[in-house]
Amino acid sequence: MKTNRRCRALLAVSLNLMALLFSTTAFITTHWCEGTQRVPKPSCGKEKKTNCLNYSGNETANETNQNVVHYSWETGDDRFLFRYFHTGIWYSCEENINASGEKCRSFIDLAPASEKGVLWLSVVSEVLYIMLLIVGFSLMCLELFHSSSVIDGLKLNAFAAVFTVLSGLLGMVAHMMYTQVFQVTVSLGPEDWRPHSWDYGWSFCLAWGSFTCCMAASVTTLNSYTKTVIEFRHKRKIFEQGFREEQNFLDQEAIKYFRERSVQTVSRSVEVFMDSASLRKPRLSPISAHVGKVSEIRREDVC
Known part of the structure; x- marks a missing residue:
């Protein structure tokens, strides 16, 4: 039992630590x-020669004469x-x-005014x-390494x-609110920032991975607490049932013992009484015995 509880506690601590590392990294x-x-592509210059617009074929033409109208043959997405x-x-x-x-x-400055409260x-x-x-995480470590009493460990586990x-x-709510703010900022944000295409990055995956580890740690902790309580209740029930059976057995043995003793006592008292009664019965003389026999013979003749 103690080994299983310790394994479950180690698993919960590991999951909580992973959730903490993932959330901090994502934050x-x-x-x-x-x-x-x-x-738009910038104009070509001395430092910029690729992915730029070269209007006249001369790199310094745009720098020497700002009043001259320059043309570019690049159209569409080429411009x-x-x-x-990120x-x-x-x-x-x-x-x-x-x-x-x-x-x-700052992304807070890029977010629309209507969404800054949600972002905060x-x-x-x-x-x-x-x-x-x-x-x-601190409570789990305290329960794992410094809890000598099972009851104290259960209390720490519950907290x-x-x-x-x-x-x-809270993490789930925070992630959902940030997603909402970003999607609104994509539509209503500054023109020079609005993305052409976008997707969620690895920090977003770490954030939701942290939430998953956090919920797994909470489920593991609750499972450990519930299982320990159920085991204690089951053992207590078995102990009480055994105690009742032992008490009933002792009561029956006591009743049987006292019943036998009472029967023996009654039988002995009856024997003593009979013995005393036999001793008190008067003895007849030979003459009275002869008279008794004669009276019995006369009764038989009369009948």
């Missing part, structure tokens, strides 16, 4: 959503670039087409989600299960 990274943005971007809860980073590297800006609720829910996971379930619910 601080910027790959919840990623895709491409369609932006645009598709730059890579977005998290805090920042949205885009590929820098004019230089190497990326440039990032999502951020607060994520923080509470991580904090409750830490509390649940850990409650905190883990609450954290999972």
Whole structure:
């Protein structure tokens, strides 16, 4: 029993730790959503010679004379670039087409004004989600390594299960709110940011993987608590049933013993009484015995 409880506790602690690591990683990274943005090609210059618009065939023509009208023979999608971007809860980073590297800006500033409140609720829910996971993990470790009493361990187990379930619910709400905010921002966000195509990234998968591990840890903890309580109740029932049977057996033996003793006592008292009665009966003389026999003969003659 103790080995099974310890195995279940280790499994719950491992799942909670995985949920905590996944949620923290997803919270601080910027790959919840990623895709491409369609932006116009920049003009070619000394530093930019590829993926740019060369109007007159001369690289310095656009720089020397700004008043001259320049023409480009590129039309349609040839005039645009598709730059890579990735977005998290805090920042949205885009590929820098004019230089190497990326440039990032706050996603909270990019979100529409009507959705900023929902985004802040999502951020607060994520923080509470991580904090409750830490509390649940601490209680599970305390129950696993420092709980000497079974009753104290069950109490810690119950509290850990409650905190883990609450954290999972907050995490689910936070992830759904962020998804809603991002989809609205795709439609109503700034023109220079709106993605041409996008999909969910690995941070988003880690966030939902964290939620899955969190709920699995809570189910494992509740299962351990319920199974331990059921085992204790079953053992208590068996003990009470055995105690009752033993008590009934002892009662029957006592009744049988006292019944035999009472019968023996009554029989002995009857024997004593008979003996005393026989001793008290008067003895007849030979003459009275002869007179008795003569009276019996006369009665027979009369009949």
